[in-house]
Each structure stands twice: as structure tokens, then as C-alpha cells.
Amino acid sequence: MSSIATDRADPDAAIGAALVQAASVTADTVLPPEPATTFTPPPRPTAPRQSGLAATLSHIRYVLSENLVTGFAFALFLLIVLAAVFGPALVPYDPLASDTVAALKPPSAQHWFGTDQLGRDIFSRVVVATRLDFGIAVASVVLVFLMGGLAGVAAGFYGGWTDRIVGRLADTIMAFPLFVLAMGIVAALGNTVQNIVLATAIVNFPLYARVARAEANVRREAGFVEAARLSGNSEFRIVSFQVLPNVFPILVVQMSLTMGYAILNAAGLSFIGLGVRPPTAEWGIMVAEGAAFIVSGEWWIALFPGLALMIAVFCFNLLGDGVRDIVDPRRRT
Amino acid sequence: MGSMLLKRVLAAIPSLIGVVIVTFLLTRALPGDPAAYFAGPAATKEAIEQIRATLGLDQPLIIQFFHYVVDLAHGDLGKSLTTGQPVAEEIRARLPASAELTLLGLIVSMAIAIPLGIMAATKPGSIIDHTCRIVTTAGVSLPVFFTGLILVYVFYYLLGWAPAPLGRLDVFYSAPPTVTGFYLIDSLIARDPETFVAALKQLILPALTLGIFSLAPIARMTRASMLSVLSSDFVRTARASGLAPYTVIVTYAFRNAMLPVITTLGMVFSFLLGANVLVEKVFAWPGIGSFAVEALIASDFAPVQGFVLTMAILYVALNLLIDVLYGLIDPRVRLEA
Numbered sequence: 001m002s003s004i005a006t007d008r009a010d011p012d013a014a015i016g017a018a019l020v021q022a023a024s025v026t027a028d029t030v031l032p033p034e035p036a037t038t039f040t041p042p043p044r045p046t047a048p049r050q051s052g053l054a055a056t057l058s059h060i061r062y063v064l065s066e067n068l069v070t071g072f073a074f075a076l077f078l079l080i081v082l083a084a085v086f087g088p089a090l091v092p093y094d095p096l097a098s099d100t101v102a103a104l105k106p107p108s109a110q111h112w113f114g115t116d117q118l119g120r121d122i123f124s125r126v127v128v129a130t131r132l133d134f135g136i137a138v139a140s141v142v143l144v145f146l147m148g149g150l151a152g153v154a155a156g157f158y159g160g161w162t163d164r165i166v167g168r169l170a171d172t173i174m175a176f177p178l179f180v181l182a183m184g185i186v187a188a189l190g191n192t193v194q195n196i197v198l199a200t201a202i203v204n205f206p207l208y209a210r211v212a213r214a215e216a217n218v219r220r221e222a223g224f225v226e227a228a229r230l231s232g233n234s235e236f237r238i239v240s241f242q243v244l245p246n247v248f249p250i251l252v253v254q255m256s257l258t259m260g261y262a263i264l265n266a267a268g269l270s271f272i273g274l275g276v277r278p279p280t281a282e283w284g285i286m287v288a289e290g291a292a293f294i295v296s297g298e299w300w301i302a303l304f305p306g307l308a309l310m311i312a313v314f315c316f317n318l319l320g321d322g323v324r325d326i327v328d329p330r331r332r333t
Numbered sequence: 334m335g336s337m338l339l340k341r342v343l344a345a346i347p348s349l350i351g352v353v354i355v356t357f358l359l360t361r362a363l364p365g366d367p368a369a370y371f372a373g374p375a376a377t378k379e380a381i382e383q384i385r386a387t388l389g390l391d392q393p394l395i396i397q398f399f400h401y402v403v404d405l406a407h408g409d410l411g412k413s414l415t416t417g418q419p420v421a422e423e424i425r426a427r428l429p430a431s432a433e434l435t436l437l438g439l440i441v442s443m444a445i446a447i448p449l450g451i452m453a454a455t456k457p458g459s460i461i462d463h464t465c466r467i468v469t470t471a472g473v474s475l476p477v478f479f480t481g482l483i484l485v486y487v488f489y490y491l492l493g494w495a496p497a498p499l500g501r502l503d504v505f506y507s508a509p510p511t512v513t514g515f516y517l518i519d520s521l522i523a524r525d526p527e528t529f530v531a532a533l534k535q536l537i538l539p540a541l542t543l544g545i546f547s548l549a550p551i552a553r554m555t556r557a558s559m560l561s562v563l564s565s566d567f568v569r570t571a572r573a574s575g576l577a578p579y580t581v582i583v584t585y586a587f588r589n590a591m592l593p594v595i596t597t598l599g600m601v602f603s604f605l606l607g608a609n610v611l612v613e614k615v616f617a618w619p620g621i622g623s624f625a626v627e628a629l630i631a632s633d634f635a636p637v638q639g640f641v642l643t644m645a646i647l648y649v650a651l652n653l654l655i656d657v658l659y660g661l662i663d664p665r666v667r668l669e670a
């Protein structure tokens with residue numbers, strides 16, 4: 001079944017040589033006569049084949065340097081991770097300590113982002129909130145990666161009723177406006193952070209399941225799967241060690257693309273009063289608290305957490321495109 | 334045509350059944366005992382048992398589901414715990430406010446996104462193209478409640494152009510007599526231009542907020558689809574025949590490019606209906622979204638469930654409408670069916 005390539009010693013080298021030949025032929029024929037006399041054929045590309053890791057690294061370097069925006073997004077991402085890890089240890093004020101004397105002060109040297117109605121330092125709160133918001137987004141994306149990825153791979157590989165059940169489940173979820181369904185789930189299961197994570201994962205389930213299903217389905221009859229089957233591997237072993245690792249990179253792209261949505265969804269839920277509760281520092285709640293003061297001109301309470309949220313989502317969206325360029329260059333836009 | 338319509342309607346039925354099952358399961362997932370919850374904290378054990386029997390909660394799940402479906406068929410969505418009013422009535426009264434806002438949001442979003450996408454596609458790599466990319470990326474990155482607040486701050490507090498974000502109509506005006514429930518249309522029917530302008534002023538900021546949030550998919554798809562159509566043979570032929578660029582782009586390319594854009598409307602509606610809840614909260618809009626949010630805060634589940642169900646049914650209906658529209662515009666789809 002997959003014996004076409006075996007009779008050729010080194011197909012890559014043969015194709016490469018043919019390409020070089022073709023390139024020089026077209027160059028000769030296309031160029032006008034005068035320069036043709038002085039034309040020297042381009043040096044044959046003699047780049048040695050790089051090892052896998054070196055090739056990947058150089059490809060990543062190429063993508064990052066060629067697209068400055070992606071590089072910028074990676075830097076921003078690093079900053080967010082640092083803020084999430086070290087933020088609570090570095091901030092100048094306790095994010096929960098109120099100081100009614102210093103309430104509702106605009107940004108100053110002392111309070112960089114000003115203070116809120118209870119005199120809490122907004123800068124400290126914005127930085128400390130990074131861990132919670134980032135954590136919710138990462139947790140929900142990992143959860144849906146596991147749920148949607150496994151269900152989708154099973155559906156695509158086994159087909160039949162597994163496929164029908166997963167497909168029907170995904171269709172049913174897609175029949176709801178996503179944010180509305182997330183609201184309903186959190187309202188029904190209980191108003192906790194865990195349920196926000198779960199709800200965000202569930203509404204993203206169809207995306208992951210469909211991508212994983214399509215990718216697994218394509219590989220069901222692939223040569224390497226047939227080979228594994230012929231060598232006596234069980235179906236379960238084939239799914240786990242042959243199909244899953246192949247679908248993995250595409251799901252990672254999906255994860256980085258949906259991170260931004262996950263964080264928006266979670267912040268939206270806490271904005272309407274679900275999940276995280278005051279006085280916890282969380283961007284969505286902080287914007288909600290600041291909303292009451294916008295009409296009287298105290299803009300800084302809502303602005304800074306809102307900006308933090310916006311920058312995070314923006315960064316994740318750009319990063320998603322960057323990760324896709326690295327992992328799956330064919331889908332570049 | 335009739336058979337295509339029937340086929341589409343039939344295809345929407347499994348989605349509807351799924352929606353009903355999910356909303357039913359959501360009620361059953363309620364933490365704690367609903368009977369104890371309805372009875373209140375001071376109820377005796379017998380009282381709770383009695384309420385359980387009247388609510389039908391002692392029946393098997395499948396029977397409960399049957400009762401739920403029968404109630405739904407009668408348009409009964411239960412009663413709100415806090416107001417004691419039937420949920421269905423409240424939703425019916427508030428739906429026009431949400432619908433007016435959402436539709437205007439869609440119009441704003443299309444009015445910005447489609448020209449932007451076309452201009453970006455006709456001049457790839459130009460400033461407009463980059464603007465298009467920035468606007469679409471910013472559109473999906475901006476939290477919708479944050480955009481709303483910024484607009485309120487700039488246009489209400491700083492510039493004073495917009496009225497206070499407090500509902501559909503300023504307190505000095507009275508609502509026009511209800512015909513459609515849409516204040517813009519009702520005030521026109523009542524020949525009341527003042528109310529029309531007042532209602533429009535209240536609508537502009539929330540509609541713009543919704544529009545900014547949902548324009549990204551439309552603009553992206555318009556650009557991509559225009560790019561592919563502009564490089565096709567019939568456009569090249571039209572250009573070679575010396576037709577004016579405007580005719581080529583608008584009459585020839587645009588019409589063909591619109592088909593994929595219509596399919597993205599499904600996603601746009603998902604965005605709009607979800608974002609609607611947040612926008613209604615920011616602008617104190619008396620729609621079904623803010624109704625659900627109020628109920629959520631009071632842990633009153635019947636309105637939330639009614640809201641989720643209404644939204645889902647609306648969304649299924651909108652998707653059906655988009656499918657039918659697609660079939661009307663593209664004869665190939667009709668032939669397939």
C-alpha cells in the first residue's frame with residue numbers, strides 16, 4: 001500500500017536536483033539575450049539537511065524575525081507570564097487593603113493607576129489579577145484541549161456511532177450563542193471560578209472536536225497507520241502513539257487561537273457578576289466596579305483593568321497567528 | 334424552492350431538540366434541592382415534600398422532561414421567584430428592546446465592515462488594507478463592555494454629545510404607542526420626530542459598541558472573498574472590456590463576493606446575541622439580557638433558563654433564515670437541494 005516511495009533511494013535529493021535544473025532552464029529562456037551572455041547560473045543550493053531540532057529552531061527564528069508583530073506578541077506574552085508568576089510578590093500595595101482617605105484619587109506618582117472607591121491601589125490590583133485571569137484562560141484551554149481533542153480524535157478515527165455522538169454534541173453546543181450558553185452553565189452549576197473554567201471549555205468544545213476529528217479522519221488510512229496496524233499494534237495503541245501526536249500541533253494552534261476568546265469570555269462572565277466575586281482582584285470585576293464611576297468622570301478605575309484585558313487578548317490573538325505560522329505554515333494569511 | 338425550504342426547516346429540528354434537552358438538563362443541574370429552594374428557609378419537611386410533589390420533582394426524569402416540553406409548547410417558561418411574574422410575559426415585553434438594539438448593531442457593523450473589506454481588497458498592502466487589519470484585530474480584542482464604557486466616557490462625559498446611558502428613552506419623553514415595540518419605527522408611525530431622535534440618540538452608542546465588536550468576521554470575510562473574486566476570470570474579462578472600475582467592483586465582483594459573507598452572519602449573530610447581554614448591562618438597556626443578569630444576581634433561575642432558551646431558539650431561527658437567504662441568492666444551492 002505504501003511501497004511507492006521505497007524503490008527510490010533518495011527521493012528528496014532527486015526532486016531537489018530536478019528543481020534546480022528546471023530553475024536554471026527557465027532563467028535562461030526568460031532572460032533577454034544581452035544579459036544572457038554574461039549570465040552565470042546561480043550557485044547550486046548546497047545547504048545541508050539540518051537536523052530536526054535545528055530546522056525547527058531556525059524556522060521559529062525566521063518567523064519571529066520576518067514578522068515583527070509576532071515577535072512583539074511573544075515579548076508581550078512573556079511579560080504577562082512574568083506578571084502572573086511574580087506579580088503578587090512585586091506590587092507596591094496590598095491589592096485588598098482599603099484606605100478610605102486616599103479613595104478615588106487619579107493616577108499619581110504614588111498610585112500609578114490611581115485608587116478606587118475604597119482607596120485600593122489599582123496598579124497593584126491590575127498586576128495581581130493577571131494570575132487569576134491568565135490562570136482561568138489557561139485552565140479552560142487545557143481542559144477543552146483534553147475534552148475536545150480526545151473526543152474529536154476518537155470520532156475521526158473510529159467513525160460510526162462515536163462520530164455521530166460527538167458530532168451531535170458539538171452541533172447542539174453550536175446551536176446556542178456561545179456566551180449565552182456559558183452564562184446558563186455557570187448559573188446552573190453554581191457561581192464558582194471552576195465553573196467559569198468549565199463553561200468556557202464547553203462552549204469551545206465544538207471548535208476543538210471538529211478540528212481534531214478532521215485531522216484524525218485524514219490519517220485514519222495513512223501509510224504509517226497501516227504500517228503500525230500490520231505490525232500488530234492494537235487500535236488503541238495506534239490512536240495513542242500514531243494519530244494523537246500528529247494531531248497535537250494543530251490543536252496547539254487552536255489553543256493559542258482560542259486563548260484570547262477564553263479570557264474575554266471569563267472576564268465577561270465576571271463583569272455580569274458570575275464566578276469571581278469582589279473583593280478579589282480580577283479584570284472583569286474591576287471594570288464592572290469602575291463602570292459606575294465612568295459617568296461621573298473617574299475614568300481610571302475602569303480604564304486600566306480594561307486596558308490590561310485588551311492587551312492580553314490582543315497579545316493572545318497575535319500570538320495565535322504566530323504559533324500557526326510556526327506550526328502550520330500552509331495556513332498563513 | 335418549497336422543497337428546499339422544507340428541507341432547511343427539517344434540518345433545524347434536531348438543533349431545537351438539542352436546545353430543549355440542554356436547557357432542561359441545566360435546570361436539573363441546579364445545585365441544591367429546588368424544592369427546598371422554592372419553599373424557603375423556614376419550610377418544614379412536609380412542606381418541602383408537598384412542593385416537590387406540586388413541582389413534579391418526585392417523578393422520574395423522563396416524565397419531568399415530558400412535563401417541561403408540554404409547558405414549553407404552551408409558552409410557559411415558569412415564574413420568576415423575585416417578581417412572581419410569568420417569565421414568558423416578561424421576555425415578550427422586553428424582547429423588542431433587545432431586538433432593536435441587536436439589529437441596529439448588525440446594521441452598524443455591516444455599514445463599517447463591508448466597505449472597509451472591499452476597499453482593503455481592491456488595494457492590498459495599502460493603508461486601507463492595514464487599517465482593515467488593525468480594526469478587525471482590535472474589534473475582536475476589545476472587551477465589549479470596555480468599548481461601551483469608553484464610548485460613554487468620551488461621548489457622554491467629555492463631549493456631552495450622547496445622552497446618559499440609562500435605557501431606551503430619556504425620562505422627559507414617553508414611549509410611543511406600541512405597534513412593533515421598536516421605538517424607532519413606532520415613533521415614525523406616531524409621526525413623532527422628536528421621540529424618534531431621542532430614541533435614536535439613546536441607541537447610537539450601544540449599537541456602535543455592538544457593531545465594533547462584531548465587525549471583524551464580516552470585514553475579514555469580505556476582504557478575503559473580494560480578493561478571490563477580483564482575481565477571477567470574469568472580472569479580468571470585465572476589466573479588459575473597458576468597464577469602469579466602479580462597475581467592475583460593485584456590480585460584478587461585489588455581488589459574487591457577498592455569498593461567503595452571508596454565511597459568516599451566523600457567527601456574527603452568535604457574537605451579537607452574546608455581547609448584547611454585556612452591552613445591555615453597560616447601558617442599563619431594559620432588554621432580555623439585563624433581565625437575565627438581574628435574575629442571575631438574585632439566583633432566580635427560571636428567568637435565566639427562559640432567556641437561554643429564547644436566545645437559542647432565536648439563534649437557530651436566524652441561522653435558518655441565513656440558510657434560506659443563501660438559497661435565494663445562490664441558485665446553485667437551490668438546485669442541489
